[in-house]
Amino acid sequence: MATQANSSKIFHRPELARKLAQQILHVSPTSASSSGVFLAAPRRTGKTTFMRQDLTPALVASGALVIYVDLWEDPKADPSDVIVTSIRAALAQNEPALVRLAKGWGLGGAKVGGVEFSLDRVGLGKDVSLVQALSALSETSKTIIVLIIDEAQHAITTSAGNDAMFALKSARDELNSNQHGLRVVCTGSNRDKLAMLKNSKDQAFFGAPLINFPPLGAAYVKWFCDHTDDLPARLDPDMVLPLFERSGHRPEILGAAADELRFDFALEDDGVNERFLAAVESQIAAANDDTMRVVHSLTPIQFAVLCVLAAAGERYAPFEAATLEKYRIAANRVSGAETAIEFPAVQGALVALQEKSLVWKASRGVYAIEDIGLVDLLRNGGYLDGL
Ligand SMILES: Nc1ncnc2c1ncn2[C@@H]1O[C@H](COP(=O)(O)OP(=O)(O)OP(=O)(O)O)[C@@H](O)[C@H]1O
Ligand SMILES: [Mg+2]
Structure with a gap:
């Protein structure tokens, strides 16, 4: 049952x-x-x-x-x-x-x-x-x-x-x-x-x-619009689909936006689609702001290590000379001053980033960004340019 x-x-x-x-x-x-x-x-x-x-x-x-x-x-x-x-x-x-x-x-x-x-x-x-x-x-x-x-x-x-x-x-x-x-x-x-x-x-x-794995798409969006019939007017799937794509195909963003509308008792029939659009935008922004708040609390060296790893992906070699140079570029950019980078500091930064659940480590010492969505956020923010 x-x-x-x-x-x-x-x-x-x-x-x-x-x-x-x-x-x-x-x-x-x-x-x-x-x-x-x-x-x-x-x-x-x-x-x-x-x-x-x-x-x-x-x-x-x-x-x-x-x-x-x-x-x-x-x-x-x-x-x-x-x-x-x-x-x-x-x-x-x-x-x-x-x-x-x-x-x-x-x-x-x-x-x-x-x-x-x-x-x-x-x-x-x-x-x-x-x-x-x-x-x-x-x-x-x-x-x-x-x-x-x-x-x-x-x-x-x-x-x-x-x-x-x-x-x-x-x-x-x-x-x-x-x-x-x-x-x-x-x-x-x-x-x-x-x-x-x-x-x-x-x-x-x-x-x-x-x-x-294929993400949810147009058929899901149509189902979602059919199942939000408790709103004063029907959501238009053609308007919702691009929003869903921009939300990273995450059903919870649409769900949270629909809830915002459900609790808006002053909502009129003809404002439903516009209001939904604004609610999804604010859900996406809130989710991104949350992640970026954590990123902005990092020290310059932690931030540099995060960005270099994000840019390199599978090719990341934490302790190579060329990588060290990239840490320096990234750290200088964020601190606005010349930052000395040494291996123990990199090691420390990797540990700190794991503790903050931003970076993940396999048992044989290979690193990856914990949530791949962060890579897009950093790239869109221009933080990975030149790395
Ligand atoms: N086919 C679906 N129809 C309706 N809602 C869905 C569907 N698939 C996922 N959801 C909703 O989206 C949210 C995330 O789903 P789920 O936990 O399956 O994703 P996941 O990719 O396994 O997440 P995680 O990365 O946390 O493991 C849940 O709230 C779930 O109810
Ligand atoms: Mg899961």
């Missing part, structure tokens, strides 16, 4: 889900996507909603067993624990798989189907590895397993998380060659970060395709 109520509040994309599911499940011999598929889209644009409400049902309808893991559900937990917990939960719902593992291992614990087995025995470095756990699930369910990892970039911020990704790679190789198959679908809000999971040979999912 709850799902029913929730699902009527969102706009569904069944056709996109069906196509994507097909792509994930039926891999052409000339494609690398049996390695996994990576989907990137900016923050707050509806990734999680789509994965849970549209893609999961489409995969299930095609006969797949879906395991969904959100690595941001508990940001304090080690990503490896979150992955292991979700695989244990899938096992707990599959008694034949548990019985199979218990018989194979003779492990003590709660009684399942006449044998004893404790789920604590499943995990990295435990009696039952993730490969064995997923193999048991595959053998007993006799169907392809799809593991969806939401905010997958979080996995490579800890060494246990990296280990979990390698364990999943082994499971994928085992299940794809000897069982009913395993597909790993990773999503994330930052393309640069997500790319780190697959670009280097020593990453578990080397070579997997990285796709820009």
